[in-house]
Amino acid sequence: MVITGCRIRGKEGLYDVTYDNGVFTKIVVHGKEEVPKDAYRADGRMMMPPFVEPHIHLDCVLTAGIPHYNMSGTLFEGISTWHEYKTTQPLVVSEIKERAKTALRLMAEYGVQFVRTHVDVTETSFKGVEALEELKEEMKDIIEIQTVAFPQNGILSVRDGKKLMEKAMDMGVSCVGGIPHYEFSREFGIESINYIFDLAEKYDAMIDVHCDEIDDGQSRFLETMATQAWQREMGSRTVAAHTCAMGSYNDAYCSKLFRLLKESGIRFNSCPSASMHLQGRIDTYPKRRGITRIKELWDAGINIALGQDSIADPWYPIGVGNLLRVLEMGIHAGHMTGYEDLQHCLDLISINGARNLCVEEEYGIEAGKPANFILLDGKDDYEVIRYLSPVILSVHNGNTIMEKTPAVATIHF
Ligand SMILES: [Zn+2]
The missing domain is CATH 3.20.20.140 (Metal-dependent hydrolases)
Incomplete structure (x- = not known):
């Protein structure tokens, strides 16, 4: 499975993160390599350990x-x-x-x-x-x-x-x-x-x-x-x-x-x-x-x-x-x-x-470690604590244990 275009907490830039059989296998700078069509698009959201x-x-x-x-x-x-x-x-x-x-x-x-x-x-x-x-x-x-x-x-x-x-x-x-x-x-x-x-x-x-x-x-x-x-x-x-x-x-x-x-x-x-x-x-x-x-x-x-x-x-x-x-x-x-x-x-x-x-x-987003991570609907600590950003994806040992669609508000003014 590949998560494409995510931030990784504590790092600059965007990344594509691959995990297989419950383990992180590859972390590369976003856009450097082709990603499969079914890759999960993170759109700049932040990945971090759970x-x-x-x-x-x-x-x-x-x-x-x-x-x-x-x-x-x-x-x-x-x-x-x-x-x-x-x-x-x-x-x-x-x-x-x-x-x-x-x-x-x-x-x-x-x-x-x-x-x-x-x-x-x-x-x-x-x-x-x-x-x-x-x-x-x-x-x-x-x-x-x-x-x-x-x-x-x-x-x-x-x-x-x-x-x-x-x-x-x-x-x-x-x-x-x-x-x-x-x-x-x-x-x-x-x-x-x-x-x-x-x-x-x-x-x-x-x-x-x-x-x-x-x-x-x-x-x-x-x-x-x-x-x-x-x-x-x-x-x-x-x-x-x-x-x-x-x-x-x-x-x-x-x-x-x-x-x-x-x-x-x-x-x-x-x-x-x-x-x-x-x-x-x-x-x-x-x-x-x-x-x-x-x-x-x-x-x-x-x-x-x-x-x-x-x-x-x-x-x-x-x-x-x-x-x-x-x-x-x-x-x-x-x-x-x-x-x-x-x-x-x-x-x-x-x-x-x-x-x-x-x-x-x-614990940690590194090749060779167990694929335990969450994806937050925010880009860094400051934004996450300010907005109390929801976790939209939670993966443990490569298994998706929770997915969420972030709420979208329509403001009428
Ligand atoms: Zn107690």
Whole structure:
């Protein structure tokens, strides 16, 4: 198959891109060689590697309103509402899979091909784990899924919490998760982090921890995570998600912390739409934004990717799978609407996410790499974020997984 006359993100000029048997085989300057009659005409639109969703909870998606809505909008009412859901609804593997698949179809419409999902392992029937592990296998040629053993109610603060984590890892989950700021005490939080790293080493797994997802400037589990990652040289396989408390740290502490963050090599994930909705709820005014220091991490060269966290679940009532919407919110909240940032802001929902998932190897528009790409109805990052340009073609391992005809408006004046 040939895509003719496309821009390639980060390159000048137009190109013809050929892929066969799931792999990019040839990339030449447009017009240099004859192209087949059935070539896809890109008309100057931009091709780039697919969007990456680094943080979502597919076991919870599309459950908003059951058994009731989260009326306060806080993280903690979200957790208790989910607890009501999982203890009062019959959990059925086929139903969880169908909801998750509906969410994946939504994401596919917006160019997502790689997804890391958390799955609650304090839900002791383990139907969520079973469902998402099955889906991971069934969907692997269409969308690549990684799973995270997520102890929603804590590891030490739950009876047999460690056994539940181990059971999930035995079932094939890809990453070890955690929630140190939600454990009963600081001591439990610290012990949970040490345990998470031990477990990851035992199973040779990646780490992705909900860390300091709270507006409490005293929540400092990130320094323990980064120190563990530094000591064990596991930074490139470790993600600290949310780190909302960093938005409340004082600058003197934060400048000391950044030295460790850089040396540890850990990666970050922020979910601006979810955090702006959930955090700051207990403040009066001034009200905090509830997000981590996205711009400062980005400027320091530390890898940070943005994700959705939720699609219509007890934590966040809206969302349709569109990462551009999350990016738009993130660059506003993070003061990243300056000219320079806008030139490469799509990194936050593409290559940076790929680094968090450790899938950079299969990622990039280059001969010899898997034919994974999207085509956007725009010509560069600036235009795409300004117009929230739709993805009109999404190809994974050479298979077309989504095509869209861009809408045409007729203006009557
Ligand atoms: Zn989350």
